[in-house]
């Protein structure tokens with residue numbers, strides 16, 4: 001039986017990974033902060049797919065939360081994790097100097113430190129077993145000059161590509177998944193006025209996951225689902241970032257000055 005650990009599986013893209021991997025008969029380890037929601041998600045997946053689901057309540061923007069998940073990944077007494085999906089993430093409101101520094105630092109911990117430490121904890125066992133998969137959810141923003149969010153996702157892409165090169169031949173597959181706008185709780189949580197975006201800009205989370213798994217099966221390390229966003233990334237890579245940044249300055253960055261809803 002394959003066991004997959006997914007961070008942020010209670011909403012959006014992570015929930016789509018959990019549904020798809022459970023449907024593919026993977027046992028699951030689900031990690032997020034909101035214990036009640038984790039319990040509901042686990043119960044639904046057990047009932048629908050008959051798979052084994054563990055839950056681990058942890059805040060991956062804290063050292064203690066990351067350590068708890070590292071502990072699960074290294075625990076020789078529990079089923080080894082064959083597939084790690086580092087998905088948990090959030091957006092911050094506004095431009096540089098508008099987001100509180102504490103939120104910027106929480107973002108770097110969640111998007112970079114947690115991804116680094118969990119990938120290392122999982123990859124050690126995977127290398128010993130000669131097989132495993134790590135999917136790190138980045139963003140098309142990784143290719144654009146768009147604040148701490150984009151910089152942290154650029155790190156995720158480069159880190160994943162580097163790990164794939166360093167561990168070539170180990171049996172571990174790596175994928176950096178770079179979606180465009182996906183309908184999830186992300187924008188509401190960040191207090192972004194995403195409803196202003198045109199309907200064609202939006203992707204469906206289940207389709208994003210299906211595209212990622214297809215790319216993984218083809219041996220790709222970078223997955224950009226959907227032709228529109230492949231074109232956008234192609235442009236972003238070739239047009240000077242000053243010009244591209246000016247062209248795309250408004251998209252997804254307008255924010256609602258009232259505080260975002262508290263969850264978790």
Ligand SMILES: NC(=O)c1ccc[n+]([C@@H]2O[C@H](COP(=O)([O-])OP(=O)(O)OC[C@H]3O[C@@H](n4cnc5c(N)ncnc54)[C@H](OP(=O)(O)O)[C@@H]3O)[C@@H](O)[C@H]2O)c1
Pocket residue numbers: 007008009010011012013014031032033034035037058059060061087088089090091110137138139140178179180181182183184185186187189263264
């Ligand atoms: N939606 C988009 O347009 C889009 C586009 C490109 C990339 N992405 C990336 O896709 C990933 C998933 O985003 P989404 O859109 O699916 O977001 P979402 O709907 O807001 O879901 C976020 C998930 O992450 C968990 N989470 C958030 N902070 C956490 C923390 N500190 N510790 C542990 N779990 C945490 C949440 O659960 P709890 O609140 O219970 O912890 C939830 O399960 C993120 O990395 C995001 O950057 C999203």
